[in-house]
Amino acid sequence: MEKKVIHAALLGFGTVGTGVYKVLKNQEEEMEAKLGSVVRIKKIMVRNLEKAAVKVEDPSVLTNNWEEIVNDPDIDIIIELMGGMEPARTYILAALEAGKHVVSANKDLIAVYGKELLDMAETHHVDFLFEAAVAGGIPIIRPLKQCLAGNHMKEVMGIVNGTTNFILTKMTQDKMEFKEALALATELGYAEADPTADIEGLDAGRKVAILASVAFNSRVVFDDVYIEGITKISAKDISYAKEMGCDIKLLGVARNTEEGIEAYVCPMLIPSTHPLASVNDSYNAVFVNGDAVENAMFFGRGAGELPTASAVVGDIFDIARNMKANCCARIGCTCYKTIPVKKMADTRNCYFLRLQVEDRCGVLAEMTAVFAKYHVSVAQIIQKQAKPNESAEIVVITGKVREGDFRTAMEELSGRSFVHKISSMLRVYGE
Structure with a gap:
């Protein structure tokens, strides 16, 4: 009535x-x-x-x-x-x-x-x-349920937390370390007094669960989402990423694959040419891919x-x-499928690895031998000249590999005497 x-x-x-x-x-x-x-x-x-x-x-x-x-x-x-x-x-x-x-x-x-x-x-x-x-303020739920309903959605991913994006922007543009950038975010009101939900990726993880459920018409809950935050990212990681043509962003990723749904939040290297790489400060953006629409991006203020x-x-x-x-409840729950959610160990990504190693001939060969044992290929490598009596620093970007195999390789590598420290291990976003 x-x-x-x-x-x-x-x-x-x-x-x-x-x-x-x-x-x-x-x-x-x-x-x-x-x-x-x-x-x-x-x-x-x-x-x-x-x-x-x-x-x-x-x-x-x-x-x-x-x-x-x-x-x-x-x-x-x-x-x-x-x-x-x-x-x-x-x-x-x-x-x-x-x-x-x-x-x-x-x-x-x-x-x-x-x-x-x-x-x-x-x-x-x-x-x-x-x-x-x-x-x-970014419209995304309604577009997925209505405007894009004619698609089989393949992927929904993006920057869905303004606090972490502000912090990473300051680390990138002003070469701040994490703690300094977090203090600035708190001072300006972008971060809460207790920023845990933001900086540990929990806020983004909840949003990924909702996006995946709506996009793929299959229920994904918060506990299904693998989560890593940004607290271990350093200005040095960001500098190396830039050298390799990438930026580091906290990305929420949901993919609908033949083996099941992938749903995770973690800091990732993304090519500087990707539209999401230019999303800075507290802005959010969601990037979607469907079989009919192909790629579309939604950009704007993610909070406030x-x-x-x-x-x-x-x-x-x-x-x-x-x-x-008189047409209430015309679009309700759209989860009419039951698609399994993959374990993170079964996902496939490229990886950014920064490690301190013994400064001597043959170390690279020993390292790549361990990689080869677990089917890890090397796509890019940077080695910095070590100062006398110091470890050499090596940065590697791998080819795409199953995460479980990569982690096993890392366990073996960390036990080798020539590896002094694995400083960073980040995923690299790819199609």
Whole structure:
């Protein structure tokens, strides 16, 4: 049934919640022309009523009582921006069960419980939308589900964490070491007081699980994603990568192969000619490859008050249009396949290896003999002149090899007396 006014409730009124409130206010005059109805915030659930009162025109919309929202028959859409697992999961399930549509930006929750939430939405014939859960203001979930639905997607990969991209940009452009770049990111507000989720790759891992599920129509959860962070990257690694025609980026990669889905997050060398190599500072970009569209890239702000709010409000507007046309729940869970997720040991990549070795004749031959034993070929090699009484430094980029074989080669190599230290081991992105 058509509604001129659609009432919504916000759960959480932090950075993104405030942004959603602002964007809806800014759209008020044009909303009826766009949607055939007006979306109004009837309730905002907050922890501290007094603190939140200064941010709203009418403090009577504020509440700390969930029951006031879920039991209000006038509220059609609930916008969950609390984050975390609980009580967000309980609230969303209750809202869907009550026949209310839900918009969420909660990547942590969706990467683990996405199937449960989407199944509940389908059961009660309501919408559960989550565009803002991946890459902030960049549209990617809806394009994968709708605009690119005519494709069999082969790969979705990209830079999906702005904090780590800012850090690596500063390390590259200003030759900072990791700790110095992290301190700057914290000072400028790009990094949280506890940056673990960002710098250890956990945030990106959750987004990769969601992207893989949507792109390949098969459920991938957070625990399926192999994750490495950027804490061990040094300015020297970045300098060598540049010398070899590459940049280092924290990439989230999801591939649909004949043997199963590959899903991982790790710092990787990427050719400086690749479009993602020029994505700097806190920007995000997602690169997709499908059998019909071939390559496409989505670029923009991956976080922040208004960019993320833009994605949330887009979902709200989508629901409002569905309500007007009486076609809610037309696109729900798209995971109709069951494709296995490969173990990381069975993936194939090229590798960047930096190691300190004994400075004498024959070391390269001994090293390549170990490589050959495990089918590791050498594509590029750099050897720097050692100072007297110091180790020689060798940098190698290998050909494509199964990761399990490469790791076995590394174990054997690290036990050889001529190897003093394996300083870095990074993957190299390739098709």
